[in-house]
Each structure stands twice: as C-alpha cells, then as structure tokens.
Amino acid sequence: MAEQFENQTGVASSDPPKFVRWLGSKIVPRRVSLKRLLRARQKVERQRIKAGKPHRVEYFHQVDDPYSHLAVQVLKPLLEAYDIEINVQLVAGPSGKNLPEPELLPSYSRHDCEQVAPYYGLDFPNPCQVAGQEELALASRILAGAVGKDFAAVAIAVGSAIWRGGGALQTLAENHEPLAQIETDKLVKQGTERQLELKHYSGGMFFYGGEWYWGIDRLYHLEHRLIELGIAKVGDGKLVVPRPAIEDGPLRDDGSLTLEIYPSLRSPYTAISFDLSVALARKVGARLVLRPVLPMVMRGVSLTREKGFYILMDTAREARELGVEGFGGMYDPIGEPVRRGFSLFPWAREKGREAELLSAFLRAAFFESINTLSDRGMRQVVENAGLPWDEARTILGNRDWEAEMEQNRLAMYEWDSWGVPSYRLLGRSGETIANFWGQDRLWVVAREIQRVLGEER
Secondary structure: OOHHHHHHOOOOOOEEEEEEEOOOOOOOOHOOOOHHHHHHHHHHHHHHHHOOOOEEEEEEEEEHHHOOOHHHOOOOHHHHHHOOOOEEEEEOOOOOOOOOOOHHHHHHHHHHHHHHHHHOOOOOOOOOOOOOOHHHHHHHHHHHHHHHOHHHHHHHHHHHHHHHOOOOHHHHHHHHOOOOHHHHHHHHHHHHHHHHHOOOOOOOOOEOOOEEEEHHHHHHHHHHHHHHHHEEEEOOOOOOOOOOOOOOOOOOOOOOEEEEEEEEOHHHHHHHHHHHHHHHHHHHOOEEEEEOOOOOHHOOOOHHHHHHHHHHHHHHHHHHHHOOOOOOOOOOOOOHHHHHHOHHHHHHHHHOHHHHHHHHHHHOOOHOOOOOHHHHHHHHHHHHHHOHHHHHHHHHHOOHHHHHHHHHHHHHHOOOOOOEEEEEOOOOOOOOOEEEEHHHHHHHHHHHHHHHHHHHO
C-alpha cells in the first residue's frame, strides 16, 4: 500500500464549537427539505418560461473518466425520450481538495464500471485497458473536434478505443478531424470553469435547473423531474436509465457467505443505507461483519464546501427514493461524538448489539437532531439500541477501539476504496468475491449474493 495511505493513523480532533454544531442543526434541515427543493424548481421553471429558453441540460464529459464513458452512451436515448437540448462541455475532472485520493480513484472507477455496466445494459470492457497520456491527448482532440456535431457517437467510439486499446484511436483521428491542441485546451478550460461556476468538480455530470445529477446513477432523478414537467415524448412513464431495485431474491444462504460493511458515524450516505444493508445480510442469511472506520475528515482526507453541500442534497433525494423518511434532522457528530460512539462499539459487539448501536447513533445524528456530544444524547442512543446506560457510561470515552478502526481502514484501502459505506462479499473460504463502494451499490451487492448462491447450487 502506498505510504500516504499508511500515514492516516491519527485521530484528528475535528471538534467545532458548540455553537457551530447547533447552527448546523438549524440550517441543514432547511437546506435539504423537499418543500424548499420544489419551490426552487418552480422558480427556475418560471424564469425559463419568461426568458423563452428551451429545456437545456448541460453535460460535462471527462476523457479519462470511466463514468463519463457510461454516461455518454445515454445522451442520444435521452434526446429521443425528452424534449430537451444537451449542451456538451469538456472538463479536466476533479483536482485539489475535490480529489482526496487521486491514486485510488482511477483504479476503483474502472473496477466499478466493469461491474455495473452490464446491469445497465451499457458497454464497458472487462477487463479494460489503461490509455497512455499521448493516447488521451489525441482522444481529447478528437472529442473537441466533435463538440457541437455528433458528439455522442464520436465520444462512444473514442471511449471504446480508450478502454479497449488496440490502436483504434488512430483510425478515429483519420475519420474525425481532431482539433488543434491549443484549441482543445481552450475548450477544456472553458468547460472546467463553467463547471466550477456551477459549483461542481467531477466528470460524467449532468446539470439542469440548479441541480446536479451524477452519471447514470442519478439520471433517474433528472428523468422524474422532466416527466413532471410534461416534456416526455412518450407518456408511458418508462425511464431511459431506471435505478435498479434492491432485491434480496429467492435464494438463501446458510452462512457460507460473509458480507462486510464498512460504515462511518458521520456519513450521510451511511445513515440512509445502514439499516437496509444490515437487513439485506440478515434476510439472505449471509454472515454479517461490521467494520466501521473513522470519518474521512477525521483522518485528514479533505472535503470542500461545494462537495459537502452536494452530498447533503444528494443524500436527501436518495433517502426519499429509498423510502427512508426524516433525513436531515442533523446534529453534526464530527469529532468527540464520533469517538464516544465508537468507544462503545466493542462492548456492544460483545452483547450482540453492534448493529443496533451504530443504527441508533446514525438515526440520532442524522434524523432526530440529537446532540451526541452530551451524556443525555448518548443515553438515548444506548437505550434505543437496547443496551444498559448504567454500564455504558462507565466505559464511554475509552480509546481501546482506535487500532481496530485503523485496521478496518487499511483493509478497505487494499481494494481501492476510501469512502463509506463500502461492502466486501467473501466466500466460504474467506476469499474476496466482490467489493463495492457507495450506498448506491447495495442493489449490486444483492444481485451478486444471488449470483453466487445460484452458482453453488
């Protein structure tokens, strides 16, 4: 493992003043409320009509981003399904504090796209190739020359050439005149500046009417919005890119499979998916192992303001789609509350209530606006988990858990994941079958479990 990943061993304080915690508990619910979102959408639509503008979606394409290759494959189907325009921008992709682990992201994103593309009916080679800088430069010039023309078709061909290798880029360059490097750089700079102006940072992104939609995994939110606006060309309600459902399936395990879940106590995405993840493992009969890790910002991994706001807004709409009610009643547990919560984890595990403890803490911090820095708040967490407070208070605040959390982090980094929630599916002999990062991969986890169980029969 690279040295920079091994150095994240300190437990950073990350303890804001009490007033800041309290203020956040008042601001966050308003920011993520559905009522506020709908009012903002209505305002955007009124302004669009007044200005006489079409329904314009902006798409930001990054040449070396696997998720962009998946996204560009649905541009034409979107245009065929909805009365919209799609304005394409080329971008350089995330950098600086918006790219916390630049060594891990390329490898993980390729692996992720290899796994999910077939489920979406999209093309991504498995295994894929890694293009060199000269090839990527030529690919960018070809893409730049196609902007404003038949971009989707050219970009699909370029992406296929990049990820499959074999020299196909040269043939594409002969058939689609590349733009000069200086003009290409100018287009990428303009696209990147436009994206930063709109307060985002990643490739494969869609922007419409004040909201961002990340790649194929969030397009269903955009499609629902377009349908509500009445601009679907066919009124059957079918989506171009529907979100796959989390289905536990008919097959049941006898404990031969192990599902490891890597949660954090300060992760909004963990908060809305933890109970669903635990329920899936228990329902299918897989052995459940919880391997919690410190929040990224408590181990020195950066998070920008723009990224933080996007995560909260995105989590709120994901929660609504999952039927998880009440998200947004947040009392930020960063710092000491997280440490207090984890100090009880080994004890709760001894009593067979570790999942209940983490669930109760996440609900308190993200749904019920409970101050987990106080003993009163922690008592609610402990008792809601079905554990005795009189015993918990005597061990609250110990640091015996730190080594275990660090081991969990290192284990997660071994397969190129640094975020939560992450999942690892293990076989009968402890071998890794599959690994995934993100609450929006729980549906893949469920399908992989059924696939493996089906092969064993």
